[in-house]
Amino acid sequence: MIKTLLKFAPLPFFVMSAAQAGAQQTAPLDIPDVAPQPVSQATMQDVTRMLASDEFEGRAPGSVGEQKTIALLTERFAKAGLKPGNGDSWLQPVPLVSIEAGKVSPLTITGGKTPLSLAYGTDMVLGTYREADSITIAESDVVFVGYGINAPEKGWNDYAGVDVKGKTVVILVNDPDYDSADLSGDFGGKAMTYYGRWTYKYEEAARQGAAAALIVHDTVPAAYGWGVVESSWTGPQFFAQTKDKGASQTQANGWIQKSAAETLLASAGQDLATLSAAARKKGFKAVPLGVKASVSFANAIDTTMSNNIIGILPGAKRPDEYVLYTAHWDHLGRCKPASDGDDICNGAVDNATGTAALVALAETFAKAGAPDRSVVFLAVTAEESGLLGSAYYGQNPIYPLAKTAGGINMDAFLMAGPSRNVTVVGKGKSELEAYLDAALTSADRVASPDSSPQNGYYYRSDHFSLAKQGVPMLYIDGGEDLIEGGTAAGAAAAKDYTVNRYHGPKDEYNPDWNWSGVIADLSLYYRIGRSLAMSTSWPNWVEGDEFRATRDASRAAAK
Numbered sequence: 001m002i003k004t005l006l007k008f009a010p011l012p013f014f015v016m017s018a019a020q021a022g023a024q025q026t027a028p029l030d031i032p033d034v035a036p037q038p039v040s041q042a043t044m045q046d047v048t049r050m051l052a053s054d055e056f057e058g059r060a061p062g063s064v065g066e067q068k069t070i071a072l073l074t075e076r077f078a079k080a081g082l083k084p085g086n087g088d089s090w091l092q093p094v095p096l097v098s099i100e101a102g103k104v105s106p107l108t109i110t111g112g113k114t115p116l117s118l119a120y121g122t123d124m125v126l127g128t129y130r131e132a133d134s135i136t137i138a139e140s141d142v143v144f145v146g147y148g149i150n151a152p153e154k155g156w157n158d159y160a161g162v163d164v165k166g167k168t169v170v171i172l173v174n175d176p177d178y179d180s181a182d183l184s185g186d187f188g189g190k191a192m193t194y195y196g197r198w199t200y201k202y203e204e205a206a207r208q209g210a211a212a213a214l215i216v217h218d219t220v221p222a223a224y225g226w227g228v229v230e231s232s233w234t235g236p237q238f239f240a241q242t243k244d245k246g247a248s249q250t251q252a253n254g255w256i257q258k259s260a261a262e263t264l265l266a267s268a269g270q271d272l273a274t275l276s277a278a279a280r281k282k283g284f285k286a287v288p289l290g291v292k293a294s295v296s297f298a299n300a301i302d303t304t305m306s307n308n309i310i311g312i313l314p315g316a317k318r319p320d321e322y323v324l325y326t327a328h329w330d331h332l333g334r335c336k337p338a339s340d341g342d343d344i345c346n347g348a349v350d351n352a353t354g355t356a357a358l359v360a361l362a363e364t365f366a367k368a369g370a371p372d373r374s375v376v377f378l379a380v381t382a383e384e385s386g387l388l389g390s391a392y393y394g395q396n397p398i399y400p401l402a403k404t405a406g407g408i409n410m411d412a413f414l415m416a417g418p419s420r421n422v423t424v425v426g427k428g429k430s431e432l433e434a435y436l437d438a439a440l441t442s443a444d445r446v447a448s449p450d451s452s453p454q455n456g457y458y459y460r461s462d463h464f465s466l467a468k469q470g471v472p473m474l475y476i477d478g479g480e481d482l483i484e485g486g487t488a489a490g491a492a493a494a495k496d497y498t499v500n501r502y503h504g505p506k507d508e509y510n511p512d513w514n515w516s517g518v519i520a521d522l523s524l525y526y527r528i529g530r531s532l533a534m535s536t537s538w539p540n541w542v543e544g545d546e547f548r549a550t551r552d553a554s555r556a557a558a559k
Helices: 041-051 064-080 200-208 226-232 256-268 272-279 348-369 388-395 432-443 462-466 486-500 516-534 548-558
Strands: 089-100 107-110 114-119 126-127 134-144 170-171 212-217 237-240 252-257 287-313 318-330 373-380 404-409 423-424 448-449 473-478
Touching: 041 064, 041 348, 064 348, 064 373, 089 126, 089 388, 107 256, 114 256, 114 432, 126 212, 170 200, 170 256, 170 462, 200 212, 212 256, 226 252, 226 373, 226 432, 237 388, 252 256, 256 272, 256 287, 256 404, 272 287, 287 348, 287 388, 318 388, 318 462, 318 516, 348 516, 373 388, 373 516, 388 462, 404 462, 423 432, 432 448, 432 473, 432 516, 462 473, 473 516
Parallel strands: 134 170, 170 212, 212 252, 318 373, 318 404, 404 473, 423 448
Antiparallel strands: 089 237, 089 287, 107 114, 107 287, 126 252, 134 287, 287 373, 423 473
16 A cells, blocks of 8 residues: 555646635535445455465566456456456556666765765665666765755745756655644645655656655654565566656655664764754755765566456446446565565455455445446556556546546455444545445444544555546545444554554465454445445535546536
8 A cells, every 4th residue: 555656746736726616516415325235254255365365476466466366356256247347358458667676786975974885675775767777876966855845836845946956865754744733734734745745755856857866764754664665665666657768757766764864964964853853944945965875776677567457337227427446456476575484475454355345345236236327346456556557547547537426445454343433534525425424324433534644645545546537536444443442452453464564474364354344344335335326416526625626627528
């Protein structure tokens, strides 16, 4: 889920004027009542176990694991009663390029008080978006650019007055007000904006002409430890193929350990904590450090055609209108070995569970009979490499997005047991939440906002690729208020997974998992999707949301 490399446009692209926001009034929503239907726990267990087995080798795009995943899902989709989702095919080809850095030299820093040699893996990780046989950065001036944000609408430009062409920029993770107590601030307070995502920071560094961009890793604002960075950024990295083969990007992008960054700045006569504090204030000026960076590495480049896997249950009355369920089938493949030598990142929770949910929900829908609208079950590739499969579908939809009423994304179900609530990531953004509220009321449960909006989860899973195209999308996590143990137990379960298994070889299938909470959540997902598929309404983003103008335009064109 974490690693999103896609070159999205900066957030202001989506912001609309007040006149646009008020231009279209929302009609009352038609929210049909839906009877609960059983979702098969046996299917969830069976499909999750197979997808997470060592035989599937971590389901890396373009690997034997992908072929096994295609075979399994197409068989189970057909058995559930779905039709192929792309004409006569179950597949939507997605062209990717794989680039793996090798023979990485230490990152050397010269010209300061003390020469430094930072080791690959332990002190820093890096790679490139460029399809080049090798990368050499020699004696590149180093500049500290704060949070690396250029936001004209906020009067904020960390690059103002400094030329970083051909230079190496050092950037802070997240955005300047990430540790605020509330949601007030230039950048949404503690709720991360897209400016806080590392994808944006690399994009902006490239627009500024930097040769290399290094983000300082800090566990709290990053929301994950160095181990996640190291496992996710080593090995083959997948990107969407581009016409210029990445030439418009920086030569190297990467991360540097906070302790290594502190040493680097100290050698330059600066203090990371002092500069970080200054960078949080509007008007901050980038600081040339007076030191030079050098690094080189070779690239193993391979182009591959991965696939989104699509099934459809055609609608009974309005088959040309669609409801969408999404989940990513891919994971990291082989990765940094655990202490016992296990080097397969099986991705059982992330996201064999969500992929299995597509099959289980398809079975439930088919057994209940076709609803009025068609229901599309979309298993996307290369989420772990940057939401690439979902972005490709968003840019090349099999079914018109203007005729897609909305969707639900499923990414990583924790086996923590049943909860009194669900967590809505991006709560308050769209009218789809009215359908969720109706389902929750029937189940005597409640919706809670994301307790960690500073982590930017809204921008880190496949719903975002469809949202930026205007399609209302729900992203719901399991609740933390557990029936057994309350919020303390829920927080402990989430922490245990993040610390001990997330993006590592120990995210493995466990036959002793408690599935009761997952099945309860899937019952909600079914009722939401079924109600939307029986509805005559077209839910929208709320007025003032960054995606509202895109949706208004697409629906107007469809009419």
